[in-house]
Amino acid sequence: MRVILADDSTLLREGLARLLADEGHEVIAAVGDADALLAAVDRDAPDVAVVDVRMPPSHTDEGLRAALRIRERRPDVGVLVLSQYVEKRYATELLGGEHGGGRGGVGYLLKDRVVQVEEFLGALERVAAGETAFDPEVVRRLLARSSHADPLAGLTSRERDVLREMAEGHTNAAIAQRMHVSRSAVEKHINAIFDKLGLYAGTGHSRRVLAVLRYLDG
Numbered sequence: 001m002r003v004i005l006a007d008d009s010t011l012l013r014e015g016l017a018r019l020l021a022d023e024g025h026e027v028i029a030a031v032g033d034a035d036a037l038l039a040a041v042d043r044d045a046p047d048v049a050v051v052d053v054r055m056p057p058s059h060t061d062e063g064l065r066a067a068l069r070i071r072e073r074r075p076d077v078g079v080l081v082l083s084q085y086v087e088k089r090y091a092t093e094l095l096g097g098e099h100g101g102g103r104g105g106v107g108y109l110l111k112d113r114v115v116q117v118e119e120f121l122g123a124l125e126r127v128a129a130g131e132t133a134f135d136p137e138v139v140r141r142l143l144a145r146s147s148h149a150d151p152l153a154g155l156t157s158r159e160r161d162v163l164r165e166m167a168e169g170h171t172n173a174a175i176a177q178r179m180h181v182s183r184s185a186v187e188k189h190i191n192a193i194f195d196k197l198g199l200y201a202g203t204g205h206s207r208r209v210l211a212v213l214r215y216l217d218g
Contacts, residue, residue, distance in 0.1 A: 005027060045074055054083075064081065078106065079094065079107070105169075107134065155193060162190060190208075194211060
């Protein structure tokens, strides 16, 4: 896997670069600001760009805006965003880029998750494969809201569990294994989710992505 790292922390960049090299991946660039990230992607597009949300000069959303530009200009490049906090708008904007039709995946991890090496590498591989990988804590916090304003209120607790696993980027087979049920049971739950959310076949969009967007927006 070919990776570009973008984070203003030299320590984190060097640590991730060493980790990825030890795992047999190629870090083709490691940069500290959004402009350098975009230039690196234009120069030699990676399989995945790992991007910090907040980078110089204002340390607000430079990294996020650069990630969205990559999604727009190079939809074949996967983007894995790192953030110190759960920021709902960033998660929904990133996933919304899935409608571009590219094969690049997208992910959103809290920086604390990076120290859990297997989870970080697993998320990176899912994004490289064109899938989604959302931090379980991000998904859990987005779920914590009042039911009267919740468009998912009609879902059963089991269906919510399945949708949460979908939002984290797990395949049907992985969800079945994690929830200790059959794959056909997972597929039935997903079809029920689509029906209850009014996501019908033939819309021209991925119902799975639309369901996750509804989940994050709810």
